[in-house]
Amino acid sequence: MEAPLQTEMVELVPNGKHLEGLLPVVTPTACIQRIEDSRQSCAEGKGFLQKSPSKEPHFTDFEGKTSFGMSVFNLSNAIMGSGILGLAYAMANTGIVLFLFLLTAVALLSSYSIHLLLKSSGVVGIRAYEQLGYRAFGTPGKLVAAMAITLQNIGAMSSYLYIIKSELPLVIQTFLNLDDQTSDWYMNGNYLVILVSVIIILPLALMRQLGYLGYSSGFSLSCMVFFLIAVIYKKFHVSCPLPSFGNTTDNFDYTEVMEEKVQVQVETEASAFCTPSYFTLNSQTAYTIPIMAFAFVCHPEVLPIYTELKDPSKKKMQHISNLSISVMYVMYFLAALFGYLTFYDSVESELLHTYIRVDPFDVLILCVRVAVLTAVTLTVPIVLFPVRRAIQQILFQNQEFNWLRHILIATGLLTFINLLVIFAPNILGIFGVIGATSAPCLIFIFPAIFYFRIVPTEKEPARSTPKILALCFAVLGFLLMTMSLSFIIIDWISGTSQPGGSH
Numbered sequence: 075m076e077a078p079l080q081t082e083m084v085e086l087v088p089n090g091k092h093l094e095g096l097l098p099v100v101t102p103t104a105c106i107q108r109i110e111d112s113r114q115s116c117a118e119g120k121g122f123l124q125k126s127p128s129k130e131p132h133f134t135d136f137e138g139k140t141s142f143g144m145s146v147f148n149l150s151n152a153i154m155g156s157g158i159l160g161l162a163y164a165m166a167n168t169g170i171v172l173f174l175f176l177l178t179a180v181a182l183l184s185s186y187s188i189h190l191l192l193k194s195s196g197v198v199g200i201r202a203y204e205q206l207g208y209r210a211f212g213t214p215g216k217l218v219a220a221m222a223i224t225l226q227n228i229g230a231m232s233s234y235l236y237i238i239k240s241e242l243p244l245v246i247q248t249f250l251n252l253d254d255q256t257s258d259w260y261m262n263g264n265y266l267v268i269l270v271s272v273i274i275i276l277p278l279a280l281m282r283q284l285g286y287l288g289y290s291s292g293f294s295l296s297c298m299v300f301f302l303i304a305v306i307y308k309k310f311h312v313s314c315p316l317p318s319f320g321n322t323t324d325n326f327d328y329t330e331v332m333e334e335k336v337q338v339q340v341e342t343e344a345s346a347f348c349t350p351s352y353f354t355l356n357s358q359t360a361y362t363i364p365i366m367a368f369a370f371v372c373h374p375e376v377l378p379i380y381t382e383l384k385d386p387s388k389k390k391m392q393h394i395s396n397l398s399i400s401v402m403y404v405m406y407f408l409a410a411l412f413g414y415l416t417f418y419d420s421v422e423s424e425l426l427h428t429y430i431r432v433d434p435f436d437v438l439i440l441c442v443r444v445a446v447l448t449a450v451t452l453t454v455p456i457v458l459f460p461v462r463r464a465i466q467q468i469l470f471q472n473q474e475f476n477w478l479r480h481i482l483i484a485t486g487l488l489t490f491i492n493l494l495v496i497f498a499p500n501i502l503g504i505f506g507v508i509g510a511t512s513a514p515c516l517i518f519i520f521p522a523i524f525y526f527r528i529v530p531t532e533k534e535p536a537r538s539t540p541k542i543l544a545l546c547f548a549v550l551g552f553l554l555m556t557m558s559l560s561f562i563i564i565d566w567i568s569g570t571s572q573p574g575g576s577h
């Protein structure tokens with residue numbers, strides 16, 4: 075299909091070397107010679123200005139004001155979410171070395187995919203994921219991209235709200251020092267999730283620009299840093315095996331086996347159990363890549379953050395992405411490593427939950443739970459942003475910003491996710507499938523094929539190395555997607571328990 079030309083300019087912002095075809099107005103002389111990256115910001119800055127000098131509000135919409143640091147916070151916050159809680163489980167099923175290898179690979183691929191997105195967006199001057207889809211494949215491309223973003227991010231948000239629903243009552247119970255849950259409303263996860271949505275998430279989700287969320291993102295990240303420190307600390311303060319470990323001897327016949335023998339057996343088993351494995355392959359290993367891919371998804375947020383960046387350039391945005399991915403990579407590895415070294419193979423698919431077995435009333439664990447709850451709560455508005463944008467692009471393209479619509483979409487989305495989490499938590503399993511489909515699409519397949527279609531052949535022929543690499547990247551994504559989906563389906567058919575998908 076012929077790639078459509080610039081027809082949807084209201085939301086588009088020129089951002090590249092091909093401004094000529096996109097900007098009907100005169101190019102400022104100072105920026106006639108656009109040299110990639112170093113002077114691009116000049117072109118971009120002017121691009122903003124010249125876009126529609128008469129439409130004032132529109133220009134202020136996209137004049138980047140967010141600093142480098144705040145953008146790093148926002149992107150890191152977009153990356154960091156419930157994914158971190160599933161990584162220790164992933165490590166238990168891969169072993170430390172294989173985990174490190176896979177985590178490194180996913181982090182590098184994730185960064186490469188952002189490179190592809192930025193390069194494509196630079197070529198056509200667009201800073202919205204769906205618009206890249208439109209430029210590459212017309213309306214179907216735009217629809218598919220918007221759908222993947224919507225499903226992926228609604229899945230992620232549901233998983234965050236689900237954590238709030240299941241963890242917050244326990245936190246309150248512990249705070250109030252109650253042995254059992256009472257039937258009071260403040261112990262009811264459903265009420266609590268609504269309350270958190272209305273009081274904290276909605277006001278933040280109503281912000282007009284992502285940049286304003288920099289402070290809350292910074293705070294969210296510090297909560298996760300606290301979580302990480304606590305996980306490391308706990309490794310040295312939780313005995314291995316957990317006291318419940320002796321129960322494994324239940325299958326021995328105590329009357330026939332001498333007590334010391336049992337003791338020796340338990341100790342041998344315990345020391346074997348508490349030895350880290352460096353390389354493991356089991357039926358759950360296959361879930362590692364989907365868990366990691368989910369943990370690194372931030373691609374729908376990259377272009378909106380780029381749009382709001384002060385003095386934007388591809389190079390600067392790539393720095394922001396690499397920095398955020400590197401920081402998250404280190405945090406992910408440490409959280410997985412120390413979580414694994416605390417519980418070894420008994421680590422649950424949701425790390426936080428495993429600590430309940432140590433001591434549900436431990437103050438540090440309580441604080442950690444509050445920190446994680448705060449972090450995921452503050453991530454919801456960031457993840458909601460691209461979904462609202464995708465909806466706007468599909469239903470209200472070419473329309474000016476409208477507060478009422480902005481508020482209604484955010485409220486509608488939050489209501490929908492709340493209803494999902496309250497009435498149909500089992501549906502979240504379906505998001506496992508969606509996650510296994512949309513995450514590889516957003517990270518691997520779309521950036522690669524959009525890049526292939528968007529970068530003109532005069533600039534990079536179809537057989538040039540970057541394009542061949544991009545195609546290989548798409549094929550890799552496709553293989554990963556097929557693999558994750560088949561494992562999930564096999565799991566469903568054989569009726570084995572759902573493993574540690576992140577949502």
Ligand SMILES: NC(=O)CC[C@H](N)C(=O)O
Nearest residue numbers: 153155156157230369371
């Ligand atoms: N947009 C997203 O899906 C973000 C998911 C995020 N990477 C997480 O770990 O929770």
